[in-house]
Amino acid sequence: AQSVAQPEDQVNVAEGNPLTVKCTYSVSGNPYLFWYVQYPNRGLQFLLKYITGDNLVKGSYGFEAEFNKSQTSFHLKKPSALVSDSALYFCALRPNAGKSTFGDGTTLTVKP
Amino acid sequence: GAVVSQHPSRVICKSGTSVKIECRSLDFQATTMFWYRQFPKKSLMLMATSNEGSKATYEQGVEKDKFLINHASLTLSTLTVTSAHPEDSSFYICSAAPGLGWLGEQYFGPGTRLTVT
Numbered sequence: 622a623q624s625v626a627q628p629e630d631q632v633n634v635a636e637g638n639p640l641t642v643k644c645t646y647s648v649s650g651n652p653y654l655f656w657y658v659q660y661p662n663r664g665l666q667f668l669l670k671y672i673t674g675d676n677l678v679k680g681s682y683g684f685e686a687e688f689n690k691s692q693t694s695f696h697l698k699k700p701s702a703l704v705s706d707s708a709l710y711f712c713a714l715r716p717n718a719g720k721s722t723f724g725d726g727t728t729l730t731v732k733p
Numbered sequence: 734g735a736v737v738s739q740h741p742s743r744v745i746c747k748s749g750t751s752v753k754i755e756c757r758s759l760d761f762q763a764t765t766m767f768w769y770r771q772f773p774k775k776s777l778m779l780m781a782t783s784n785e786g787s788k789a790t791y792e793q794g795v796e797k798d799k800f801l802i803n804h805a806s807l808t809l810s811t812l813t814v815t816s817a818h819p820e821d822s823s824f825y826i827c828s829a830a831p832g833l834g835w836l837g838e839q840y841f842g843p844g845t846r847l848t849v850t
Contacts, residue, residue, distance in 0.1 A: 655839075663844060664826050664841035664843045667838040670837065709774070720767065720782055721779075721839060725776045726776050
């Protein structure tokens with residue numbers, strides 16, 4: 622069975638500070654991992670993905686994530702947060718030809 | 734990038750009526766489409782997976798006779814909520830993938846807010 626955990630319901634950071642949104646996973650086989658962002662009353666927007674290759678993945682809007690196989694983690698990071706980054710973030714796991722498993726989501730609030 | 738649209742974006746209907754939601758992939762052919770339901774500040778709950786030209790595969794606990802899914806073409810899937818009740822009120826999101834075995838990201842529609850009165 623596959624699973625994704627986002628241990629924090631809420632992350633609060635000050636504008637300009639670095640941010641981290643945590644994600645851990647469990648899967649047998651190759652972990653295809655994704656981060657999505659959702660703004661109020663909108664669908665999900667793709668941020669970045671890890672399929673294979675470099676463990677550090679760079680994505681949209683200055684976000685990046687590091688795949689750590691030994692810790693089974695795929696934390697989302699950004700060096701300097703913006704107020705406009707405030708949104709709901711989802712980590713997702715999608716094995717071969719399969720359906721995605723989403724984490725419960727983490728609400729990021731960036732305060733000015 | 735790939736664009737997925739949903740129509741309508743918001744719909745209010747009376748209890749007992751049926752509502753159809755359309756999901757279209759605008760610039761690619763979507764062999765596989767997914768329908769999700771999302772409650773406020775909650776994760777996405779996969780309702781069903783549909784492959785073009787075949788019957789949808791429903792997740793456990795999702796009533797196939799209540800949530801009718803049709804994926805008649807490579808660019809269009811529809812979700813019909815039949816005999817809607819207030820508990821069906823929710824945010825429904827579709828997503829699309831270009832092909833079977835696609836390993837990349839899913840492309841999501843903007844969602845449809847359904848309110849049943």
